[in-house]
Amino acid sequence: MTPLPSPRLLVSVRDPAEAEAALLAGADLIDAKDPERGALGALDPSTVAEIMARLADANVETSAVADSGESLAAMARSGARWVKHGVGRAIWHDGAALARLAAPVPGRVIAVLFAEDEPRADLVPLLAEAGFAGAMIDTAGKAGVRLPDLLAPPELRAFVAACRASGLLCGLAGSLRITDIPALSAAAPDYLGFRGGLCRGFDRTNGIDPLRVAEAVRALRPQAQDAA
Ligand SMILES: O=C[C@H](O)COP(=O)(O)O
Numbered sequence: 095m096t097p098l099p100s101p102r103l104l105v106s107v108r109d110p111a112e113a114e115a116a117l118l119a120g121a122d123l124i125d126a127k128d129p130e131r132g133a134l135g136a137l138d139p140s141t142v143a144e145i146m147a148r149l150a151d152a153n154v155e156t157s158a159v160a161d162s163g164e165s166l167a168a169m170a171r172s173g174a175r176w177v178k179h180g181v182g183r184a185i186w187h188d189g190a191a192l193a194r195l196a197a198p199v200p201g202r203v204i205a206v207l208f209a210e211d212e213p214r215a216d217l218v219p220l221l222a223e224a225g226f227a228g229a230m231i232d233t234a235g236k237a238g239v240r241l242p243d244l245l246a247p248p249e250l251r252a253f254v255a256a257c258r259a260s261g262l263l264c265g266l267a268g269s270l271r272i273t274d275i276p277a278l279s280a281a282a283p284d285y286l287g288f289r290g291g292l293c294r295g296f297d298r299t300n301g302i303d304p305l306r307v308a309e310a311v312r313a314l315r316p317q318a319q320d321a322a
Contacts, residue, residue, distance in 0.1 A: 100314055101279055104157070104265060104287040105307060108137065110148040112302045116292075119307035123155040123285055126174060129298045133234050134180045134206055136161040139168040146173030159206075163198060170199040176263075178230065181205040186217055192224030204228040209244040209268055210235065218256035228263030228284075229253075236290065236298060241268030242277065250281045257283075271296075272306065275313040286314070 102122035106129070107113045113124045126142045128135035137145075142158045149156060150173075158174035160166040169177045177199050185191040196203045205226045207213040213231055221229050231253060233241055241250075250266060257264035266278055267287030278286055290298035292306040 101283050101286045103310055103314055104285040106289040107302060110144050113145045113148050115304045116302055116307050117152055117154055119304040120311035121307055124149060126158040129289060133232060133236055134159050134161060136165050139172050142169060142172035166198045170202060176202055176204050178204045178206050181207055183211040189224060196225035201227050204230055206230045206232050208232060208234040209241050215252040215256035218260050222260035222262055229257055230265035233268030236269060240270060241266060242274055254281045254283045272310050272313050
């Protein structure tokens with residue numbers, strides 16, 4: 095059986111300087127998000143455009159958080175490859191509502207589900223059918239409760255497997271620490287998403303610490319260290 099690839103590193107940033115620092119430290123995907131506005135706070139589209147301009151010549155994936163239907167299109171225009179939007183439990187089984195959320199930016203919207211809502215694998219085909227390009231589990235609370243505290247490994251593995259079976263990009267995030275990487279890598283998501291665990295003092299409203307980003311990269315790609 096072909097081994098699944100190691101997850102890549104998503105780092106959420108709030109400005110061009112953090113974006114460049116995360117890129118230089120080895121991040122695989124730069125995600126534009128406002129940490130001052132909760133778990134899924136959108137930055138001003140002009141700031142997102144500045145971030146994307148700073149990354150224009152880099153070989154890196156990009157995403158931006160949108161917090162409304164209108165901002166979905168604005169974030170897409172900013173140049174981000176993917177646009178992330180929260181999908182609340184209330185519409186999980188409302189196909190029309192899901193499709194409306196994915197429609198403004200066809201093939202580029204990532205559904206973000208909160209672990210506190212206990213998303214299950216059987217939700218994933220509904221997201222694919224509605225037109226989402228991917229699905230990510232994150233935590234709504236950012237006071238220290240981490241994704242592994244809320245969803246057990248079998249649930250995470252089932253969610254990731256469902257994303258693969260439905261052809262959706264898949265990410266896991268939620269107050270993660272670098273020490274969570276080995277266990278979460280076993281679920282083989284496309285991305286593991288970080289902010290707080292890579293910030294100074296583990297405070298997501300502080301700045302990104304490039305040394306922690308580099309440490310997360312090493313933890314994700316230990317074989318690359320061995321080969322070096
Ligand atoms: O999308 C990624 C996560 O929201 C990163 O934020 P966090 O590590 O502070 O939970």
